[in-house]
Amino acid sequence: MTPQNCLNFSGGPGALPERVLQQAQEAMLCVPGMGLSVLGISHRSDWFASVVSELENNIRSLLKLPENYHILFLQGGATQQFSMVPMSLLHGKSFAAEYLHTGYWSGKALPEARREGPIRVLWSGEAEGFRRMPRDEELPFSPEAPYIHYVSNETVEGVQFQRVLGRDDVPRVCDMSSDFLSRPCEAERFALIYAHAQKNIGPAGVTVVLVRDDMLKDAPTELPSFLDYRSHASAHSNFNTPPVFAIYVVLLVTRWLLHEIGGLVQMDQLNRRKAELLYSVLDHSDNFYQGRAAVADRSLMNIAFNLATPALEEQFLAAALAAGFSGLAGHRAIGGIRASIYNAITLPAVEKLANFMDDFQRQQDT
Amino acid sequence: MTPQNCLNFSGGPGALPERVLQQAQEAMLCVPGMGLSVLGISHRSDWFASVVSELENNIRSLLKLPENYHILFLQGGATQQFSMVPMSLLHGKSFAAEYLHTGYWSGKALPEARREGPIRVLWSGEAEGFRRMPRDEELPFSPEAPYIHYVSNETVEGVQFQRVLGRDDVPRVCDMSSDFLSRPCEAERFALIYAHAQKNIGPAGVTVVLVRDDMLKDAPTELPSFLDYRSHASAHSNFNTPPVFAIYVVLLVTRWLLHEIGGLVQMDQLNRRKAELLYSVLDHSDNFYQGRAAVADRSLMNIAFNLATPALEEQFLAAALAAGFSGLAGHRAIGGIRASIYNAITLPAVEKLANFMDDFQRQQDT
Numbered sequence: 114m115t116p117q118n119c120l121n122f123s124g125g126p127g128a129l130p131e132r133v134l135q136q137a138q139e140a141m142l143c144v145p146g147m148g149l150s151v152l153g154i155s156h157r158s159d160w161f162a163s164v165v166s167e168l169e170n171n172i173r174s175l176l177k178l179p180e181n182y183h184i185l186f187l188q189g190g191a192t193q194q195f196s197m198v199p200m201s202l203l204h205g206k207s208f209a210a211e212y213l214h215t216g217y218w219s220g221k222a223l224p225e226a227r228r229e230g231p232i233r234v235l236w237s238g239e240a241e242g243f244r245r246m247p248r249d250e251e252l253p254f255s256p257e258a259p260y261i262h263y264v265s266n267e268t269v270e271g272v273q274f275q276r277v278l279g280r281d282d283v284p285r286v287c288d289m290s291s292d293f294l295s296r297p298c299e300a301e302r303f304a305l306i307y308a309h310a311q312k313n314i315g316p317a318g319v320t321v322v323l324v325r326d327d328m329l330k331d332a333p334t335e336l337p338s339f340l341d342y343r344s345h346a347s348a349h350s351n352f353n354t355p356p357v358f359a360i361y362v363v364l365l366v367t368r369w370l371l372h373e374i375g376g377l378v379q380m381d382q383l384n385r386r387k388a389e390l391l392y393s394v395l396d397h398s399d400n401f402y403q404g405r406a407a408v409a410d411r412s413l414m415n416i417a418f419n420l421a422t423p424a425l426e427e428q429f430l431a432a433a434l435a436a437g438f439s440g441l442a443g444h445r446a447i448g449g450i451r452a453s454i455y456n457a458i459t460l461p462a463v464e465k466l467a468n469f470m471d472d473f474q475r476q477q478d479t
Numbered sequence: 480m481t482p483q484n485c486l487n488f489s490g491g492p493g494a495l496p497e498r499v500l501q502q503a504q505e506a507m508l509c510v511p512g513m514g515l516s517v518l519g520i521s522h523r524s525d526w527f528a529s530v531v532s533e534l535e536n537n538i539r540s541l542l543k544l545p546e547n548y549h550i551l552f553l554q555g556g557a558t559q560q561f562s563m564v565p566m567s568l569l570h571g572k573s574f575a576a577e578y579l580h581t582g583y584w585s586g587k588a589l590p591e592a593r594r595e596g597p598i599r600v601l602w603s604g605e606a607e608g609f610r611r612m613p614r615d616e617e618l619p620f621s622p623e624a625p626y627i628h629y630v631s632n633e634t635v636e637g638v639q640f641q642r643v644l645g646r647d648d649v650p651r652v653c654d655m656s657s658d659f660l661s662r663p664c665e666a667e668r669f670a671l672i673y674a675h676a677q678k679n680i681g682p683a684g685v686t687v688v689l690v691r692d693d694m695l696k697d698a699p700t701e702l703p704s705f706l707d708y709r710s711h712a713s714a715h716s717n718f719n720t721p722p723v724f725a726i727y728v729v730l731l732v733t734r735w736l737l738h739e740i741g742g743l744v745q746m747d748q749l750n751r752r753k754a755e756l757l758y759s760v761l762d763h764s765d766n767f768y769q770g771r772a773a774v775a776d777r778s779l780m781n782i783a784f785n786l787a788t789p790a791l792e793e794q795f796l797a798a799a800l801a802a803g804f805s806g807l808a809g810h811r812a813i814g815g816i817r818a819s820i821y822n823a824i825t826l827p828a829v830e831k832l833a834n835f836m837d838d839f840q841r842q843q844d845t
Contacts, residue, residue, distance in 0.1 A: 115514030126723060128519045137518070138507035141500055148481030148805075152503070152682040152728070153494045155806065188554035188684065189705060192719035196703035225703055311720055316518040318554065318684045318722030337562035337591055339555060353558035354677060356684030356722065357492060362518070439514075440521065 116439035119462050123440025124268050124415060125291070126311040128457040132373065133365040140361065151361055156354050164357075164364050165350055171367035175377050176300040178323060183346040185322040186360050191218065191290045194307040194320065195225035197340055198262065198286055201332040202305075203230035208257040211235045213278070216243040216267030217446050218288065226262070235261075243270040245407035252278065260284040260304060266292040268312070269444040271417030271451065272410045277302050284328060292414050293321065294370060295456055296381035304328050310359060312414070313456045314366045319359035370456070380456060387454045387463040388413040394470045401474045405449065419449040426450055429473060436469055482805035485828050489806025490634055490781060491657070492677040494823040498739065499731045506727065517727055522720050530723075530730050531716055537733035541743050542666040544689060549712040551688040552726050557584065557656045560673040560686065561591035563706055564628065564652055567698040568671075569596035574623040577601045579644070582609040582633030583812050584654065592628070601627075609636040611773035618644065626650040626670060632658040634678070635810040637783030637817065638776045643668050650694060658780050659687065660736060661822055662747035670694050676725060678780070679822045680732045685725035736822070746822055753820045753829040754779040760836045767840045771815065785815040792816060795839060802835055 121128040129137075140151035147160055154160055169184045178184070187193065203210050203226065210230065214220055214237035226232045235254065236247040254261060261283055266273040268291040277299050279285045284304030292298075293308030300306060305324045311317040322342065329343050338344045344352045350360075374380050392411060395402045395418055405417040420426045426449060433441050443449035454463055487494040495503075506517035513526055520526055535550045544550070553559065569576050569592065576596065580586055580603035592598045601620065602613040620627060627649055632639040634657040643665050645651045650670030658664075659674030666672060671690045677683040688708065695709050704710045710718045716726075740746050758777060761770045761784055771783040786792045792815060799807050809815035820829055 117514060118508070118516050118519060121515055121519050123519060123521050126519055126521060126720070129516065134507055134516050134518065138504050141504035141507060142484070148483060149487055150484050150495065150500050152500065153484060153487050153489060153492055155489050155492060156683065157811065188556075188559075188722075190554075190719050192705045193554075196705065200703075228701055228703060309720065316722075316724050317522065317720045318725060335594060337566075337594060339558045339562065353556050354492070354675065354683045356554075356682075356725070358682050358724070359684055359722070445523065 115437070116434070117437050119459065120438045120465065121440050122438060122452045122454065122458065122466065124444060124451055124453045125455075126317045127313070127440075127453055127455045129315070129362070129366065130369050130457045133362065133369055133457075136365050137362050151358050154357065156351055156357050161351075161357060164361055168360065168364040168367060171364070171371055172294075172321070172323075175294060175367065175370060176298065176323075178300050181326050182300070182323050183326060183342070185324065185342065185345045186350040186355055186363075187320045187322055187345060188318065188356060190309040190317075190320055191288055191307060192221070192225075194288065194322065195222040196229065197342070198305065198307070199226040199229035199232075200336055200340055201342055202260050202284070202286070202328065203232070204333050206230055206259045208255070208259060209233040211254060211258045211261045213247065213252075213261075213263040214239060215246055215264060216272060217269035217444065218267055218290070219264040222262060222264070222288065233258075243267065243272060244405055246272050246274055246410040254280050254283060256280065256282055258283050260286045262286045262288070264288040264290075265298070266412050266414050268415045268453070269417075269446055270405060271412040271415040272406045273412035273414065275410075294367070294377065294380070295384055295414060297377045310363055312453075315363035316359050318356045319363060321363070366456075383460065384413050384454070384456065387458065387460055388416065390463050390467050391416045391452055391454070394467050398470075398474055401477070402470065414453060414455060416452040416454065417443060417447075417449060423448065425477070432473055433469065438466060438469065481803070482800070483803050485825065486804045486831065487806050488804060488818045488820065488824065488832065490810060490817055490819045491821075492683045493679070493806075493819055493821045495681070495728070495732065496735050496739075496823045499728065499735055499823075502731050503728050517724050520723065522717055522723050527717075527723060530727055534726065534730040534733060537730070537737060538660075538687070538689075541660060541733065541736060542664065542689075544666050547692050548666070548689050549692060549708070551690065551708065551711045552716040552721055552729075553686045553688055553711060554684065554722060556675040556683075556686055557654055557673060558587070558591075560654065560688065561588040562595065563708070564671065564673075565592040565595035565598075566702055566706055567708055568626050568650070568652070568694065569598070570699050572596050572625045574621070574625060575599040577620060577624045577627045579613065579618075579627075579629040580605060581612055581630060582638060583635035583810065584633055584656070585630040588628060588630070588654065599624075609633065609638060610771055612638050612640055612776040620646050620649060622646060622648055624649050626652045628652045628654070630654040630656075631664070632778050632780050634781045634819070635783075635812055636771060637778040637781040638772045639778035639780065641776075660733070660743065660746070661750055661780060663743045676729055678819075681729035682725050684722045685729060687729070732822075749826065750779050750820070750822065753824065753826055754782065756829050756833050757782045757818055757820070760833050764836075764840055767843070768836065780819060780821060782818045782820065783809060783815060789814065791843070798839055799835065804832060804835065
């Protein structure tokens with residue numbers, strides 16, 4: 114059996130809704146009403162201005178985001194934001210920005226931030242193998258930090274915060290790359306949120322940034338223009354040629370979220386049911402499947418687990434692939450198995466995977 | 480009549496070959512042999528490694544590029560390169576890099592370079608409205624410059640260099656965004672070439688950089704990692720999640736260039752015939768169509784011209800659109816008319832436009 118889009122449990126770039134893929138396919142030759150391929154329409158066209166404007170409205174509506182936030186569509190992924198954030202918000206500051214080190218991706222942000230200014234790693238889960246998130250009493254946030262930075266969901270280790278961190282008098286910056294628009298997120302409690310698209314909301318190649326306008330007023334003036342949020346904000350994400358197709362797909366995904374799913378509350382309910390189904394297989398497997406994350410900090414997006422031996426994990430992956438499932442190998446940094454169940458993965462697909470896992474265990478036990 | 484892809488004379492993002500659009504369309508639901516949408520395949524997959532590797536080979540073969548050049552696929556467009564180049568090659572230098580100011584885009588590179596180190600504008604065509612390129616005797620290149628920088632084709636004004644500039648003892652850096660892979664370019668005479676994809680080779684969202692390996696050895700070590708060419712070179716363009724789909728389309732275009740067109744010599748011949756056809760309409764129009772560029776510096780990619788009045792230009796654009804042609808409005812910086820005839824525009828399409836222009840003139844004259 115060949116892999117199927119509907120059974121693509123990849124950690125990212127991840128699956129997209131079938132309806133969105135069909136619309137993207139249609140747009141390759143002809144955007145409805147336009148007569149032209151989406152790949153050949155000018156970013157200065159009225160059509161593209163309306164794409165950006167509808168997409169901004171959709172995100173604002175999904176997140177109930179106030180008007181004093183800019184919504185930007187940039188390139189370079191979260192990696193670029195690891196640098197752009199401190200370039201704008203940390204450069205020249207004397208107090209340290211406070212970073213949490215909760216897994217692979219928040220760790221990647223640290224050296225980039227250190228190049229730009231003083232940071233303090235307030236908590237690190239490294240010694241514990243990033244199997245849990247910190248509790249509030251382990252996080253003595255300082256009122257003087259220019260901002261705090263954390264990653265809401267760690268895709269590699271499968272741990273996720275189920276609450277907003279920090280203090281209301283210190284700007285919160287959050288990398289939501291892997292759970293953005295998967296659930297309501299109290300966006301207005303954050304000063305800056307960034308998320309690359311390739312998990313829940315689109316293809317690789319575009320990054321969404323939500324930034325409260327007061328955060329930009331003190332940014333250094335000598336930044337390269339493409340690294341200055343203000344260039345993109347004042348040009349309405351059309352400062353230089355944006356990734357038109359990737360942005361169009363994100364628009365299609367937000368339409369799907371609004372009109373087919375019904376919004377983020379409904380998306381969250383569905384995502385919870387999907388995650389519960391798989392964690393339940395783990396919990397009832399008599400340790401055949403060993404979840405990595407502490408129960409309280411389990412990710413709703415990435416279910417990371419191990420089997421007894423690497424050889425058995427190989428066998429599991431091969432059997433899964435033969436059954437049409439793909440993308441289940443754990444991240445190369447830690448190995449094991451990882452089922453990523455982003456927005457586009459349907460409940461029936463997760464049920465199929467759960468049944469497959471039960472069957473695989475039964476076959477091993479007999 | 481609605482606009483047609485084959486009659487899309489947009490300045491960029493521009494038209495792509497029909498065959499490539501069809502293959503991109505197929506890949507939206509299923510990459511041949513993979514079973515998965517191109518939007519949902521991991522950038523760490525064997526498939527993507529083979530895409531990058533075949534694409535590198537194709538570019539190397541098309542340009543006869545020696546092995547001591549890295550071929551990188553980055554994000555951020557030419558705008559990002561305006562900063563990345565001087566960050567790596569100019570920072571901390573005492574002698575000025577020499578820049579040519581030959582039009583809108585080379586002008587955009589200047590302030591970004593000035594932020595990073597000393598530059599000297601060796602020649603500017605601004606006072607003459609960028610209607611011509613400099614002659615060799617107007618370019619007293621210094622042997623001490625860390626590099627020279629120029630734009631091979633100015634898309635806005637429609638002027639293009641038909642020779643390689645500079646001295647062999649000073650590294651040449653060239654923005655070939657709008658004529659890359661449209662003709663042979665003596666790539667091995669350059670130290671660094673960059674080109675965003677959205678003119679001749681793909682959709683917006685990916686930028687090709689060719690850089691000779693000796694250029695990177697003295698780059699500063701404190702660069703943000705995503706702005707350091709070495710990060711991307713050592714990771715084989717998989718340092719952070721690359722724009723998978725855009726890179727795949729560039730691969731499809733290079734296959735088309737190699738296997739359907741036959742290479743860059745053949746592409747260049749075709750492009751010259753297309754340009755000659757349109758310039759011939761201008762030259763035989765008794766000044767009804769007034770070409771912007773000096774004859775010797777006419778672009779083979781962007782034919783920029785004016786009609787007697789803005790009102791007549793509006794009338795021309797409306798009639799063209801009604802006849803199925805799109806993208807003919809000049810760049811917002813200078814107005815007028817611009818026919819961009821990148822690789823994908825066929826000779827029959829250019830013949831249609833030439834006939835349309837003749838007809839339009841005839842109707843006005845009667």
